[in-house]
Amino acid sequence: MSVHRPTPHDSARLHVTGAARYVDDIPTPAGCLHLAFGQSTIAHGTITAMDLTAVRASEGVIAVLTANDLPHANDVSPSIHDEPLLATGTVHYVGQPLFAVVATSHTAARKAARLAEVTYDTKPAILTIEEAMAANSRFEEGPRVYTRGDASGAIDASAHVIDGVIDMGGQEHFYLEGQAALALPQDDGDMVVHSSTQHPSEIQHKVADALGLPMHGVKVEVRRMGGGFGGKESQGNALAVACAVAASLTGKPCKMRYDRDDDMVITGKRHDFRISYRAGFDHAGRVQGIEFVHYTRCGWAQDLSLPVADRAMLHADNAYFFENIRIESHRLRTNTQSATAFRGFGGPQGIVGVERVMDQIAHHLGLDPLEVRKVNYYAEMESADGGLSAPRAAAPLPPESILTKKKQVTPYGQEVTDFVLHGLTADLAARCDYEARRVAVAEWNAGSPVLKRGMAITPVKFGISFTLSHLNQAGALVHVYQDGSVALNHGGTEMGQGLYQKVAQVASGVFGIGLEQVRLTATDTSKVPNTSATAASSGSDLNGMAVLAACEALRARMADHLAAVRQGEPADVVFEGGLVRVGADEMTFCAAAKECYEGRVSLSATGFYKTPDISWDRIKGNGRPFYYFAYGAACSEVVIDTLTGEYKVLRTDILHDAGRSLNPALDIGQIEGGFVQGAGWLTTEELVWDDKGRLRTHAPSTYKIPAASDRPKVFNVALFEGDNPEATIHRSKAVGEPPFCLGISVLMALSDAVAACGAAYPALDAPATPERVLKAVMRVRGDA
Amino acid sequence: MSPAINFELRRRTFIAGTAVAAVTVGMSRKAAAQTAAPVGAESTTVFLTVNGEGRELTVDNRTTLLDALREHLQLTGTKKGCDHGQCGACTCTVNGTRVNSCLSLAVMHDGDEVETIEGIGAPDAMDPMQTAFVENDGFQCGYCTPGQIQSARAVLDEIRAGIPSHVTDDLTAEITITDAEIRERMSGNICRCGAYANILAAITQVAEDQA
Ligand code: FES
Ligand code: FES
Numbered sequence: 001m002s003v004h005r006p007t008p009h010d011s012a013r014l015h016v017t018g019a020a021r022y023v024d025d026i027p028t029p030a031g032c033l034h035l036a037f038g039q040s041t042i043a044h045g046t047i048t049a050m051d052l053t054a055v056r057a058s059e060g061v062i063a064v065l066t067a068n069d070l071p072h073a074n075d076v077s078p079s080i081h082d083e084p085l086l087a088t089g090t091v092h093y094v095g096q097p098l099f100a101v102v103a104t105s106h107t108a109a110r111k112a113a114r115l116a117e118v119t120y121d122t123k124p125a126i127l128t129i130e131e132a133m134a135a136n137s138r139f140e141e142g143p144r145v146y147t148r149g150d151a152s153g154a155i156d157a158s159a160h161v162i163d164g165v166i167d168m169g170g171q172e173h174f175y176l177e178g179q180a181a182l183a184l185p186q187d188d189g190d191m192v193v194h195s196s197t198q199h200p201s202e203i204q205h206k207v208a209d210a211l212g213l214p215m216h217g218v219k220v221e222v223r224r225m226g227g228g229f230g231g232k233e234s235q236g237n238a239l240a241v242a243c244a245v246a247a248s249l250t251g252k253p254c255k256m257r258y259d260r261d262d263d264m265v266i267t268g269k270r271h272d273f274r275i276s277y278r279a280g281f282d283h284a285g286r287v288q289g290i291e292f293v294h295y296t297r298c299g300w301a302q303d304l305s306l307p308v309a310d311r312a313m314l315h316a317d318n319a320y321f322f323e324n325i326r327i328e329s330h331r332l333r334t335n336t337q338s339a340t341a342f343r344g345f346g347g348p349q350g351i352v353g354v355e356r357v358m359d360q361i362a363h364h365l366g367l368d369p370l371e372v373r374k375v376n377y378y379a380e381m382e383s384a385d386g387g388l389s390a391p392r393a394a395a396p397l398p399p400e401s402i403l404t405k406k407k408q409v410t411p412y413g414q415e416v417t418d419f420v421l422h423g424l425t426a427d428l429a430a431r432c433d434y435e436a437r438r439v440a441v442a443e444w445n446a447g448s449p450v451l452k453r454g455m456a457i458t459p460v461k462f463g464i465s466f467t468l469s470h471l472n473q474a475g476a477l478v479h480v481y482q483d484g485s486v487a488l489n490h491g492g493t494e495m496g497q498g499l500y501q502k503v504a505q506v507a508s509g510v511f512g513i514g515l516e517q518v519r520l521t522a523t524d525t526s527k528v529p530n531t532s533a534t535a536a537s538s539g540s541d542l543n544g545m546a547v548l549a550a551c552e553a554l555r556a557r558m559a560d561h562l563a564a565v566r567q568g569e570p571a572d573v574v575f576e577g578g579l580v581r582v583g584a585d586e587m588t589f590c591a592a593a594k595e596c597y598e599g600r601v602s603l604s605a606t607g608f609y610k611t612p613d614i615s616w617d618r619i620k621g622n623g624r625p626f627y628y629f630a631y632g633a634a635c636s637e638v639v640i641d642t643l644t645g646e647y648k649v650l651r652t653d654i655l656h657d658a659g660r661s662l663n664p665a666l667d668i669g670q671i672e673g674g675f676v677q678g679a680g681w682l683t684t685e686e687l688v689w690d691d692k693g694r695l696r697t698h699a700p701s702t703y704k705i706p707a708a709s710d711r712p713k714v715f716n717v718a719l720f721e722g723d724n725p726e727a728t729i730h731r732s733k734a735v736g737e738p739p740f741c742l743g744i745s746v747l748m749a750l751s752d753a754v755a756a757c758g759a760a761y762p763a764l765d766a767p768a769t770p771e772r773v774l775k776a777v778m779r780v781r782g783d784a
Numbered sequence: 785m786s787p788a789i790n791f792e793l794r795r796r797t798f799i800a801g802t803a804v805a806a807v808t809v810g811m812s813r814k815a816a817a818q819t820a821a822p823v824g825a826e827s828t829t830v831f832l833t834v835n836g837e838g839r840e841l842t843v844d845n846r847t848t849l850l851d852a853l854r855e856h857l858q859l860t861g862t863k864k865g866c867d868h869g870q871c872g873a874c875t876c877t878v879n880g881t882r883v884n885s886c887l888s889l890a891v892m893h894d895g896d897e898v899e900t901i902e903g904i905g906a907p908d909a910m911d912p913m914q915t916a917f918v919e920n921d922g923f924q925c926g927y928c929t930p931g932q933i934q935s936a937r938a939v940l941d942e943i944r945a946g947i948p949s950h951v952t953d954d955l956t957a958e959i960t961i962t963d964a965e966i967r968e969r970m971s972g973n974i975c976r977c978g979a980y981a982n983i984l985a986a987i988t989q990v991a992e993d994q995a
Contacts, residue, residue: 008918015926016914016933018861018901025860176865176873176927176976226863226927227976260866496925496977665921669979673924676978700870700974707971711980713963 004730006665010501010520011224011494022226023180023196024257032182033062035242035256036109037097038116039266043125043335043693046090047098047118054115055101060108062250065100070245073209076237078202083301083338085210085241091120092300093335094694095265097238102246102254110259125335125693129274129295132332139302139331143293146313146621148411149324154289158280162364165277166356168349168766170297171270171342171681172697174705175495177226179236179267180257183207183243190217191244197236198228198493199533204525206237207244215525218244223522228495229677230341233533234303235267264698268340269687271296271308275353285361285372289324292316292353296346298331299338305331307467308339308346310618314625315350317411319421319461320358320376325411335693341535344740347462348678351741352766355458359748363761368438369748370429370457378408378419378461413622414463418629418725421459424655425633427720429457432635432653441637445756452640453650454753458745459633462738463626464537465614471532472611472627474542478507478550479604480558482597484590486511486518491531492543493523497736498666499539505662506544506729510551512575513589528606537630537734540662542609544729550607561601562592628726630733632656634675634742636712636749642757645774647750649679651714654742659724659733671717671739678743680706682766683750757781820894830894834859835903843890849883850874852890853900861901861930865974872973875931875938876900882938884972901930904937912993913937916986924977932973936987939969940994961991 014020038055052064067074067086077083087098098118103109126137155161181203182194191211195203200220208218220240225232239256247254258266274295280288294312298305313327358376362369408416429435434457441453466472476490488507494500500520508515525531532542559573562582574581580592587595596603616625634654640647654675658667684704688696697703723731747768754762754773758780765772821829829842834857841856850867853859853876862885865873869887876885877899905911913933916922923929943959951968952959959965966987967980975983 008921009923009926011926012918012921012923013907013910013914015923015929016901016910016917017905017907018859018930019907020926021860022863022927024864025854027858174974174976176871176925176974177863178865225925227925229976260868496923496927498924669921669924669977669982672981673978676980677976699868700866701868705974705976706978706980707974708967708980708984709971711967711978715981717981 022177023194029253032253033102034106034109036101036113038099038113040091040096043094045120045122049119051117055112058112060104061112063102072212078234079302100242137333144329147326151289151291151324151326154324155280158288161280163278167274170272170687173229173231175227178258178263181239181243182255183247184253185247193220195240196225198232200525201531203240210241219526221522221524222493225495229343233341261698268338270342271339273349279357286375291326294329297334299336301338303338303340312346312350315347318351318354319459321378344737348741378416380422414624428633428655452753452756454749455637456748457635460741462630464734465627466536467625474546474609475528476546476550476607477527484593488520489527490543491528492539493534502540502662503547507551537736545609546607550605553605558596561599630738634745636745638749640753642777645770649712652712654717655720657720658735660731662732667735670735674739675742678740679746682747686767828891833897847890849888849890850885859900873931875934916989920982920986922983922986928975935973
C-alpha cells in the first residue's frame with residue numbers, strides 16, 4: 001500500500017518530457033477561432049461611443065462581440081452577479097473587457113482589438129484606501145466587526161501600550177501557465193469546454209447561463225493546470241464564457257488565452273491590506289487587550305472578497321490567545337482589478353498583522369520576540385481520545401495565567417483542541433540552534449557597521465475548511481474494470497499540488513494494488529457533478545475521503561461476492577499486495593475483478609463526503625468554521641546592506657505539521673514552494689499602480705518573482721510527526737496554504753536586522769523591497 | 785553524458801540565410817546549402833533541423849521560434865510563460881546553446897539545429913536529467929519543467945566549457961560546480977511553484993553522476 005509513501009507525482013514522466021498537455025497544448029480541430037478582449041483604458045467612466053469599424057475590418061476577424069451581442073447572461077461573477085463579461089456602459093478599471101474579437105489567429109485577434117475607437121466620459125477614480133474610505137466606497141453596508149471582551153478597556157488598563165500601522169501589498173499569481181480556455185460545440189447546442197480552472201463546476205454553471213442551457217448541456221474538463229494558487233478559482237470564467245458564446249454563435253471551436261501582460265492587467269490579484277492596531281500588555285509581553293482595523297482593497301467587483309476579508313479576521317489571532325480583542329474590517333470598492341483568491345485567502349494578511357504586533361511588543365520591551373510569542377500562545381491541549389499518538393519533544397508548559405484563567409477559545413468561538421505549537425516551536429528552535437545563533441548575530445552586528453543580520457521565528461496556525469460551510473463536500477466515481485484496472489474520477493483539480501497522486505494512493509491502498517493499476521482521469525463535470533473549487537487547501541481532505549468511500553463500497557461488494565461463492569465471511573477477505581485472499585484461496589486482484597464481473601457484481605461506485613462538525617455564522621462571527629488547524633513554524637536569518645537596503649536570506653529552517661503525511665515528498669514540495677511564494681509576497685513582489693489606475697508592473701520584467709538564486713542559501717524543511725486528531729483521510733492534514741505563511745519569518749528577520757541599526761522601531765511595510773528596507777534603516781537611525 | 789560543447793566552433797551570429805551559417809552546423813545535411821527563401825513580403829520559408837529531423841516551414845516573418853515549434857510543428861512541450869524572455873519556460877537549444885525561443889524569430893534560424901524537450905527523451909526512455917527531475921520531484925505543476933531541464937543540461941555544459949558566471953570567483957581557474965553556480969545560472973528560469981530546492985537537487989545529482 002502506497003499511502004504515506006513519497007511516490008513521485010502521477011504525471012512525473014510526462015512533465016519531464018514535455019508530454020503533459022495543458023489547455024493550450026490540446027490539438028485544436030481545423031477551423032479553430034481565437035479570441036482577444038478589447039480593454040478599457042480608463043479606470044472609471046461611461047462609454048460614450050465605441051467605434052469598432054476598424055476592428056471588424058481587420059484581417060482575419062470573423063466577429064466582434066459586445067455586451068449587446070450576448071444571447072443570454074452577461075455575467076462572470078462567482079458571487080453577486082456584479083461582473084459582466086463585457087462592459088455595459090460603465091467601466092470600472094483599466095483593463096476591463098469591453099468587447100471580444102473572434103479571429104482566425106491569436107495574433108489577428110489581438111491586433112484587431114487595439115483598433116477600437118472608444119470615447120469615455122471620464123469620472124473620478126477611487127484607487128487608494130484613503131479615497132475609498134473618504135467616499136465610503138465599500139462592499140456591505142459598513143465594516144464587519146468581530147469582538148470578544150473589552151479590548152479598549154483592557155488596553156487602557158495595561159502597563160504598556162503600542163500602536164501602529166502596517167501596509168502590505170497584493171500579489172500577482174503568475175501561474176506559469178496563463179489563463180486559457182477552449183470551447184468545442186457539440187450536437188444539439190451542447191458545449192464542451194476545456195478550461196485551466198480550479199473550479200470546473202462554476203465554469204459549467206457560468207457557461208450554461210451564458211448559453212441559456214441547463215447545466216447538463218455543458219461539460220467542463222480539466223486535466224491539469226500550470227499553477228493556480230487561487231488565481232484560477234474565478235478568473236477563468238471570462239475566457240471560458242467568451243469562448244463558449246463565440247463557439248455557439250459561429251459553430252466553430254474557439255480558444256482564448258491571455259497574453260501575459262493582458263493576464264496581469266485583466267485578472268484579480270491578492271488583496272492588499274492596511275492593518276492598524278493597538279495593543280496593551282504586561283511586562284512579559286502578555287497581551288491584555290488588542291484591536292485591529294483591517295482595510296482591504298477589493299477592486300471593482302465583489303468576487304470572493306467577503307470570505308477573503310472574513311478569513312483575514314479569522315486569522316487575526318494566529319497562534320495567540322487574546323481574551324479581549326476587537327477586529328474591524330473594511331471591504332473597500334476601488335477602481336482596480338477585482339482582487340480574488342490567492343493561496344491563504346486573506347489568512348496570511350491577518351497573520352502578518354498580529355505578527356507585526358508581536359514584533360513591536362518585543363522591541364518595546366527589549367525582549368526576544370520568540371519569548372513574547374510563546375507567552376501569548378494558546379495552551380497545548382490533549383484531545384479527548386488520548387492525545388496525539390506520535391512521540392514528540394516535551395513541551396514547555398504554557399504560562400500559568402493562560403492555563404488556569406480561560407478556556408482556550410478563538411475570538412470567533414471555536415475551541416482550540418489540537419494546538420501543537422509549544423512543542424513544535426521548541427523542536428524547531430533546537431534544530432536550528434536558535435538561541436546560540438541569536439547571540440552570534442548580535443555579536444556579529446556589534447562589529448559590523450554596514451552589514452547587519454537579523455533573525456526571527458514565526459509560527460502559523462491555519463484554519464482548514466471553506467468558511468462557506470456548504471462547499472465542504474466532494475464526490476467521486478470509481479470503476480473497476482474486468483481486467484483489474486481501476487479508473488478514478490473526483491471533483492478536485494490538479495495544479496501541481498499532487499492531488500491526483502495522493503488520491504490514487506488512497507485507492508491503491510483500499511484495493512491493495514500497485515499505483516500502476518490505478519488511473520486518474522481528467523476532472524470532468526459529467527462524471528462528478530456539483531464540485532467545489534479546489535481551494536482552501538481542501539483538495540485531498542475532501543476528495544480523498546470521497547474516493548475512499550467509493551473504493552470501500554466497491555471492495556465490500558467484491559468481498560461479499562468472493563466470500564459467498566466460497567462459503568466464507570466477507571470480513572475475512574483480504575486485499576493486499578495485488579492479491580485477494582479468501583480463506584485458503586488466493587487470486588490476483590485482476591482475477592478477482594474478472595470473477596466479480598462474471599458474477600454480475602456492479603463494479604462502479606460513487607463516493608461522497610462532507611466535512612463533519614462545522615458551522616459558521618459570518619455575520620455574528622461565531623461558530624466552528626474550521627474542522628481543524630494546521631501548524632508550522634519557520635526560522636529565517638537575513639543580512640541587509642544598510643547602504644543600499646539590499647538583502648539576502650542566509651538560512652531558513654522549517655518544521656511543519658502535515659498530520660500523518662499522505663505523501664511526504666509532495667508535502668515537503670508544497671511547504672518549500674509555499675514558503676518561497678510567501679517570502680516573495682513580502683519582499684520582492686511589488687505591484688505598482690499609477691495615479692490613473694494603470695498597473696505599471698504587468699510583466700516579470702518589472703514584477704520580481706523569486707528565482708532559484710533568491711531561495712535561502714541554507715534551507716532545511718522537516719515534517720512535524722503526528723496524526724491529525726480529527727478523522728481526516730488517513731489522519732493527514734491539508735498542506736496547500738498554511739506553509740505560505742511561513743514566509744512571514746523573512747519579513748520579521750528583516751525587521752530584526754533593521755532594528756540593529758538604531759533605537760526606533762523599524763515599522764517595515766511589505767513588500768520589504770530594498771527601497772523600503774533602506775528607508776526603514778534611515779528612519780531607525782534618525783536620518784530620514 | 786552529453787559532451788562538453790566546443791563553443792568556438794558552434795557559436796554563431798544569427799545572420800539568417802547566409803551560406804556560412806548553414807554550412808557551419810549542417811555539414812552532412814543535404815539541405816545545408818539551402819537558404820531562407822522569402823515568400824512574398826511577409827513570409828519566409830525556412831529549413832530547421834528539429835530533434836534531428838529536417839523540417840521545412842513557411843512562416844510569417846514575425847513568428848517566433850517558440851510559436852513555430854508550438855503552432856507549426858505541434859511540438860507543445862516547449863511552453864510559453866511570458867512570451868517576453870523573462871521566465872525561461874520556452875528555453876530550448878539551438879546549435880547546442882540554450883535560447884529563450886520566444887525572443888528569437890524563426891526566420892533567424894534557417895539551417896539551424898533545434899533541440900526541444902521532446903528530442904531529449906521520451907516517457908519510456910528518459911535522459912539522465914529527466915530521470916533526476918523525476919527522482920527528486922523537481923517540479924509541481926510541471927509548466928516550467930521543460931525549460932528547467934533544457935537550462936539544467938546547458939548549465940552543466942557551460943560550466944564544463946569554462947564559461948564564467950556572475951558568481952565565479954576565479955576567472956582563470958577551472959570552474960567548480962557549486963550550488964551558487966547552478967543557482968545563478970538557473971535564475972533565468974522561474975518556477976512559480978517554488979520547486980527550486982528539488983530542481984537544484986536534481987541538477988546536482990546529474991553533475992555528480994557525470995563527474
Ligand atoms: S516564454 Fe520565453 S522566456 Fe517566458
Ligand atoms: S513546477 Fe510549476 S512553475 Fe515550476
